[in-house]
Amino acid sequence: MKPEEIRKLDAYFKRTFQNPRLEVKARPRKEDSAELYIGDEFLGLVYKDEDDGDYNFSMAILDIDL
Template structure:
């Protein structure tokens, strides 16, 4: 993904979740993936998929059971 595509996706996620601290960071090893950050914490990944000329994006958010205990 190029920088303008990442910026568009980041802006979309910020609006959708009402959280301006969401950041998308490129992954240097995998061009089709970016890391989803909230502040300094990586909370998931976002993948780009192009199939039959259609583009979609999949966000995976990981929640560890120990994180649930912090509340």
């Protein structure tokens, strides 16, 4: 993802979830998605749908975390 998209997504997540600790980061060697963190904790991936320009957030919840 482009740096401008990452900045917009970062602001969106912080505003929507009212948490300034959320941070969207570029993925190494991947340009179609970014990673969402809260502090050092990985939360999930944000993908861009190139066909319609929408973004999708995917979060896996591990059984051991429940």
